[in-house]
Structures are given as structure tokens and as C-alpha cells.
Amino acid sequence: MKNLKNALLLKQLYQLKQLGYKYTSVSAYQETEPDLTLPNNLHALEKQAKECHLCTLSKGRQKVVFGEGNPNAKLMFVGDTPSSSDDSTGNIFTGRSGEMLSKMLENVLKLSRSDVYITNILKCKSLAHQPLAPSHAHTCHPYLLKEISLVKPDIIITLGDTAYHYLTGDTTDMSQVRGIVQEKEDYTIIPTYHPSYLLRNPSAKKVVLEDLLKIKALI
Ligand code: SF4
Numbered sequence: 162m163k164n165l166k167n168a169l170l171l172k173q174l175y176q177l178k179q180l181g182y183k184y185t186s187v188s189a190y191q192e193t194e195p196d197l198t199l200p201n202n203l204h205a206l207e208k209q210a211k212e213c214h215l216c217t218l219s220k221g222r223q224k225v226v227f228g229e230g231n232p233n234a235k236l237m238f239v240g241d242t243p244s245s246s247d248d249s250t251g252n253i254f255t256g257r258s259g260e261m262l263s264k265m266l267e268n269v270l271k272l273s274r275s276d277v278y279i280t281n282i283l284k285c286k287s288l289a290h291q292p293l294a295p296s297h298a299h300t301c302h303p304y305l306l307k308e309i310s311l312v313k314p315d316i317i318i319t320l321g322d323t324a325y326h327y328l329t330g331d332t333t334d335m336s337q338v339r340g341i342v343q344e345k346e347d348y349t350i351i352p353t354y355h356p357s358y359l360l361r362n363p364s365a366k367k368v369v370l371e372d373l374l375k376i377k378a379l380i
Pocket of ligand 1: 172216300301
């Protein structure tokens, strides 16, 4: 798969950059390289991600945290990186943020977590007290793209600035884009705040409720 090959090439470039190279003549992958296509079913994709060492986050993780939920979900939620409790349990959106997300689903959308699909930009916990690194996001991106192509959601709800930025490439502040319905080729994107932001800023619950009601009207 071209995306995975590009991710491997990017990883190689980042490593060379860390060694001090400014320019490189890294050769492109040849047709003789082993087959790097990602599997065409979620179970096999999860297995491959759980054995992944493509970026340095593999060294610090306890567990790979792959997406969970309905493999045919119409709604997909995309967060940024596994939390510490996700990292230790191997399950996505555990802890207080996970409880908040479950409440958003149950109280407003009248759905359970098993009705939707929930995933993250990164499958391994990001470095403590550091923002998600572009090199890690780009290296992990093929897994997310493959999840999207297999689940085929109608609507993707990005949770927080980081998830929105790395899925769309748009760096507009969440306060400007939240709740705006964006039609893409294969799905609709609706950005909103991350549940952890709501825990820190309870006043934002009002606008997130507006976003959820907009989503409810679309499903
Ligand atoms: S974050 Fe993604 S690319 Fe990096 S090791 Fe984990 S699964 Fe692999």
C-alpha cells in the first residue's frame, strides 16, 4: 500500500534528520520490497498494529490501543492519542474522558459505544507532557485511513484540535470549525471538542450539545 510505503520512507527521513542530515538521497522503495499492503479486515489490521514498531512510540507503550466498536458503524469518532489508562488496559477511551464520551453518546445520541466505532490518530500513547509529534502522526496515518476505508462511516466526528488537524490537514482553531458539517468525497466530517477539554472546561458542554444535536439530525 502506497501510504504505508510513504510512512516507512518518512520514518527513514526523520531518523536521518535526527542524525544531523539536512539533505538525503534515500532511494524510493523498489518493487522488489516485501509486500507492505495493510490487511483488508479490521481484525487482521488490529493484529498488525499490535505488532507495529514503525515509530519510536513503540518503545514506551505498554499496549497498542486499536479502534473499537461496530465494524459497520455509520458514526466514527476520532480522538488523538491513547491516555495512560488506555495504554495500561489496551482499551480505547477509558478513564474520565471515556466516561464523558459514553455520556455524550447515551444521553444525546441515544447510542451505546458498541453502536459506533471509536479510534485515535495514534495507536500508541504519545510521549508524556509533549504534544503529538507530526512524525508519529504521519507514520501511524495509514492505520487510520485503512480503518476508515474498512468501516466506511457516513460521518466522522473528530474530537479536539489535534484529531481534526491530522485528519484534514486544516489547522483552524476548534472554536472556529466546531459543528461545521464538511462534506468529503466518501464521508462527512463534523469537528467538536475532545471530552477531556469538556472535563477542563465544563462551560463548553453547551456548544458540544449543539454539535451532537446536529449529528443526531443527520443520522
Ligand atoms: S504509534 Fe502507530 S506507527 Fe507508531 S508504533 Fe504505534 S502503531 Fe506503529
